[in-house]
Amino acid sequence: MNFFERKYYQLLVKYLKNKPNADEAYIKANYYLKNNRRLNLDNPVDLSEKIQWLKLYQYDESYKKYIDKYEVRKHIKETIGEAYLNELLGVYEDVEEIDIDALPNKFVLKGTHGSGYNIIVEDKATLDWPKAKAQLKKFLSQNYYDKYKEIIYRGIKPRIIAEKFLDQLNDDAILDYKFLCFHGEPKFIHVKALEDGIRKEVDYDINWNKLEIPEERSNYLKRSLDKPDNFEDMIEIAKVLSKDFIFVRVDLYSIEGQIYFGELTFLHKGGMKRVISEPHNKIMGDLIKLPNKK
Structure with missing residues (x-):
């Protein structure tokens, strides 16, 4: 071009x-x-x-009940159980409802109606609350549907939730395990981790074999990651949560042996970014059997 x-x-x-x-x-x-x-x-x-x-x-x-970060909690309780949910500290329709003094020293604020609407607070004493409030108000004013025309986001009610901050001991940052599931079967895991102070990504197959890429990429995680001890349990959870869908990404965390649900994402990277190994765009595409148009 x-x-x-x-x-x-x-x-x-x-x-x-x-x-x-x-x-x-x-x-x-x-x-x-x-x-x-x-x-x-x-x-x-x-x-x-x-x-x-x-x-x-x-x-x-109709899929909004699975991607609304507050409403999906009900779905998780009914399918795999409340034990896999992070602790909810509050839900707010207006930023002015948030009592910052009542929240713990560490917490996370998330917009329920899209992706990337997050404020992570590791030390409340250093938080610029007026600036954070302005950012949250901006989040609430946005319709995530406008970004990539993902209809599933169009009707979600904008809210903010506060959740417990999840610590991961002996590591630089929490590992984010994203299970790519095809017709109820997890096949690949897209992992995000910190390396040299930068958030990077890597992909594994379901047998925890690292997908090698033919060319150098700045956002590719070079170091190898150990397979989580509870990996098989994570696979079973991903199967349960994906069984009714053609394609969905099930995001999970594993912290000190405890599995936490992250989110369900039906449109991995908005469909706008290629996966990190170009041949796997075709391999993964072959795993999706499309129905007739609605």
Whole structure:
């Protein structure tokens, strides 16, 4: 893609973003801009193409009970049990409802209606609360649907929840295990971990074999990670939580032997980013059997 073509698509994406009934056109233009390749929705092949197909033609607003970070707690209680939920400290519809003095020294504030709406507080004494309040108000004002046109987010009620801060001993940061599940079967694990002070990512297959990549990438975790002692239990939980879905990512944490539920994500990376090993875009895509359009 040359300079002029990129500028054209940047303007096209900006134009289509807020245009009514233009979701498909917006997604096609944005996909080309980000990946320098056309999106094939008539005969999708790889993982990102099939995620875009699911985004447009399968996963609708009825899925919000699984992705709303407050409402999903009920689903988790009914499927795997309350013991896998992080402690809830509060739920708020307005930022002014948050009593910062009543919260512990460490906690996390999350927007329930999207991804990335987080404020992590490791020491309340150093928190700039007015600045944090302004950020939370900004979160509440946003509709995450507008970012990637993911219809499943469109009808979620914006709220803020406060949760217990999860410490992970003897490590730089908590490890985030993201199980990629296809028709109820976990096949790959996308892991995020800290290396050299930078959050990086790596992928493993279900037998905990690291997926090697042919080229150097700055965001690729070079060090090897030990398989969690309770890995088999995590697999079983991922199976239970994914059994009713074509494709879903089940995010879990393992801290001192205790498994915690993170979230359910139906559109891994919004379908806009290739997975870290290019051949696996096709391998993972082959695992998804698409139904007829709704």
